[in-house]
Amino acid sequence: MTEILIVEDDNDKAKQLENFAREFIPSPDVSIARSLQTGLRLALSKNWDLMLLDMTMTTFDRTLSDDGGRPHPFAGREILRRMKREGIAIPVVIVTQFDRFGEEAEELTLKQLEIELKESFIEFRGIVRYRANVDEWKSQLENAITDIVEKFAGGE
Amino acid sequence: MDLQSTKAVEEERVAILLKLGEMLEYMKEPEDEVIKEELRDIRTRQVVRETARKLDESKIYVNIEAIRRSVDVTLKETWNRYHLASQDPEEKRAERFEQVVRSSLGDQIRFVNLNAPSTRRSALFQRMVRELGEQFTTNKEFGLNANLSTNIRHGYVLRELRSPLVSLRLVTNKDSDSGSYLENPHWNRVLASLSPPQKIDVQKALADFSEKIDSHIDDLNRRKLRVKSEKSVEGLFIYNLSDASIDQLYRRFSKIDDYDEFASKVFSVFWSATETGLDRVRKHLLNVVLTDLHLAVDELENDLLSIGQYYQLNAITSLLPNAKIDLRHAIERVSSWFALSRDHEYQDYDLQTAFDVGLRTVESYYSDIEIDASFSSNEVHQMKGSTLPFFARLFDLLLDNAGKHGAERNSKLSVSAETTWDEEMLMLTVSNTLKEKHDMVKLEAKIDQINSDYGKEAAKDLVGEEGGSGYPKIWKILRRDLVLQHDLRVFLMDDRFHVEILVARGAKI
Numbered sequence: 001m002t003e004i005l006i007v008e009d010d011n012d013k014a015k016q017l018e019n020f021a022r023e024f025i026p027s028p029d030v031s032i033a034r035s036l037q038t039g040l041r042l043a044l045s046k047n048w049d050l051m052l053l054d055m056t057m058t059t060f061d062r063t064l065s066d067d068g069g070r071p072h073p074f075a076g077r078e079i080l081r082r083m084k085r086e087g088i089a090i091p092v093v094i095v096t097q098f099d100r101f102g103e104e105a106e107e108l109t110l111k112q113l114e115i116e117l118k119e120s121f122i123e124f125r126g127i128v129r130y131r132a133n134v135d136e137w138k139s140q141l142e143n144a145i146t147d148i149v150e151k152f153a154g155g156e
Numbered sequence: 157m158d159l160q161s162t163k164a165v166e167e168e169r170v171a172i173l174l175k176l177g178e179m180l181e182y183m184k185e186p187e188d189e190v191i192k193e194e195l196r197d198i199r200t201r202q203v204v205r206e207t208a209r210k211l212d213e214s215k216i217y218v219n220i221e222a223i224r225r226s227v228d229v230t231l232k233e234t235w236n237r238y239h240l241a242s243q244d245p246e247e248k249r250a251e252r253f254e255q256v257v258r259s260s261l262g263d264q265i266r267f268v269n270l271n272a273p274s275t276r277r278s279a280l281f282q283r284m285v286r287e288l289g290e291q292f293t294t295n296k297e298f299g300l301n302a303n304l305s306t307n308i309r310h311g312y313v314l315r316e317l318r319s320p321l322v323s324l325r326l327v328t329n330k331d332s333d334s335g336s337y338l339e340n341p342h343w344n345r346v347l348a349s350l351s352p353p354q355k356i357d358v359q360k361a362l363a364d365f366s367e368k369i370d371s372h373i374d375d376l377n378r379r380k381l382r383v384k385s386e387k388s389v390e391g392l393f394i395y396n397l398s399d400a401s402i403d404q405l406y407r408r409f410s411k412i413d414d415y416d417e418f419a420s421k422v423f424s425v426f427w428s429a430t431e432t433g434l435d436r437v438r439k440h441l442l443n444v445v446l447t448d449l450h451l452a453v454d455e456l457e458n459d460l461l462s463i464g465q466y467y468q469l470n471a472i473t474s475l476l477p478n479a480k481i482d483l484r485h486a487i488e489r490v491s492s493w494f495a496l497s498r499d500h501e502y503q504d505y506d507l508q509t510a511f512d513v514g515l516r517t518v519e520s521y522y523s524d525i526e527i528d529a530s531f532s533s534n535e536v537h538q539m540k541g542s543t544l545p546f547f548a549r550l551f552d553l554l555l556d557n558a559g560k561h562g563a564e565r566n567s568k569l570s571v572s573a574e575t576t577w578d579e580e581m582l583m584l585t586v587s588n589t590l591k592e593k594h595d596m597v598k599l600e601a602k603i604d605q606i607n608s609d610y611g612k613e614a615a616k617d618l619v620g621e622e623g624g625s626g627y628p629k630i631w632k633i634l635r636r637d638l639v640l641q642h643d644l645r646v647f648l649m650d651d652r653f654h655v656e657i658l659v660a661r662g663a664k665i
Contacts, residue, residue, distance in 0.1 A: 010481045097477035
């Protein structure tokens with residue numbers, strides 16, 4: 001089984017990513033986390049084969065009685081930092097709907113963020129820009145994980 | 157990582173503050189006001205949030221007790237005749253004949269007596285079931301439709317679904333005079349690199365978007381969240397009171413010889429139909445309405461991207477993914493209202509709690525208005541917990557009116573509530589500032605009309621309708637739900653709009 005973790009607080013986007021995983025990745029076993037905290041907990045819980053990670057998320061899962069707290073603009077980066085501290089290396093692709101993150105002094109463009117993450121995290125594969133009504137992201141995501149797909153298609 | 161929700165974070169904070177308080181006490185230091193105030197704020201937020209959640213879970217109800225009080229006298233008379241008819245030999249013969257035929261041919265056949273109805277007894281049964289059904293669904297004060305109107309349709313659905321888009325500044329309101337949507341000046345400022353014709357196109361795209369959103373919400377309110385009838389053919393609450401379905405009930409219940417048991421059984425059938433209706437509504441919200449709203453957002457994105465370069469419009473297009481997420485959460489929240497009301501117990505409370513609950517709702521709906529709110533009282537008075545949902549809804553209506561009529565978009569609103577208690581009466585006054593540009597003549601005429609119509613028969617007809625000021629609903633809450641003698645008047649004073657409610661205290665408050 002290819003163990004895939006999707007960390008995404010948008011239900012519709014999470015569903016699209018899950019469908020992508022089931023279509024393009026051999027024998028996928030997909031888990032979905034819906035906030036920074038849940039994503040972090042699951043990321044540290046086992047050796048995943050691939051993580052599809054949102055960047056901007058709420059800290060906690062959103063429910064009817066909990067709004068999840070203020071959205072954290074760099075939630076995905078926090079998860080990567082913590083994984084690095086714990087010595088966990090999982091192939092990660094950031095899948096985001098935004099091209100700017102943070103505000104004022106902290107603001108980064110998508111390109112700047114990608115450069116920073118590539119320098120900091122060995123297993124970081126890149127950022128894919130997601131748009132719900134355009135399928136271009138699928139081919140970008142496929143390209144980012146070609147080696148993983150081949151590895152598991154070969155039954156390694 | 158151990159903290160798994162915002163509630164857990166709050167509880168942790170409370171534990172830390174309490175510990176700090178204990179340490180200060182141990183060190184014989186004076187109590188810290190900052191700690192006390194933060195503890196008070198957190199506890200108030202928790203109570204308000206919990207109360208709002210319970211209120212969301214109790215929006216759907218039918219006041220069966222009140223309905224029974226209003227119809228039992230006449231229905232019992234019909235019941236007595238129905239009961240006597242079971243002794244009639246002709247009736248017994250007709251029923252025996254039907255039983256024999258059914259035992260041979262099954263339940264699929266239907267008896268039609270050309271001297272309709274088939275038996276006097278079944279006719280009386282039909283009449284009682286229809287009457288109870290009418291009362292359950294359309295009793296103007298206690299029925300399902302009246303409560304749907306007061307608790308859901310009157311502004312709540314509209315504001316809940318619009319509020320994510322209001323806070324992102326993607327929608328505006330219609331100008332009541334011209335009927336077209338107001339301009340969104342924020343985007344003219346932010347999208348500075350666009351040319352004047354492009355800015356006009358952006359405003360048009362946003363106006364079209366506002367119209368689509370409002371049209372979907374309007375369809376939901378006016379057509380779908382209704383009891384199905386000749387007038388509301390698309391209503392999702394369907395109660396089958398056809399002759400055939402009542403015939404079936406007659407066969408099930410004909411042996412019942414106690415009126416209370418009969419009424420209870422018939423109402424349970426209606427509750428069951430209500431549950432089916434609620435399920436239908438939830439599915440419609442999640443499968444149809446959400447899809448329509450998301451499609452409108454996609455169409456807005458396409459319209460905007462056809463106007464200028466991506467980088468010129470990024471400030472607005474980058475908000476659209478959040479708009480879709482927030483719309484989903486809004487739909488999920490509205491969907492959660494459509495469940496049978498749970499019997500919540502509310503602790504005794506003071507009126508400021510009800511005010512804070514109402515204020516919380518209104519602040520979320522009018523996120524583009526800066527609201528300065530205050531509450532004062534001559535004494536702290538503990539109210540019976542069972543009255544909390546009603547007073548919270550009362551403040552909802554009063555504060556919503558203030559938000560709607562008291563300030564322009566992106567401006568300030570000052571609203572205050574004051575309660576004065578004495579041995580026999582409670583005086584509740586809510587006042588708010590007025591819009592800068594208001595038509596004084598129209599406003600004074602409106603005030604006269606509200607004062608003149610309040611509590612009158614014609615106004616009671618409006619309890620089940622939306623779009624008005626909400627005063628018929630205020631009357632319903634105080635007079636029918638809380639059964640309180642009261643008087644209400646509205647007036648202008650010191651450039652503020654005042655609503656003054658005088659309530660006779662009794663066992664309830």
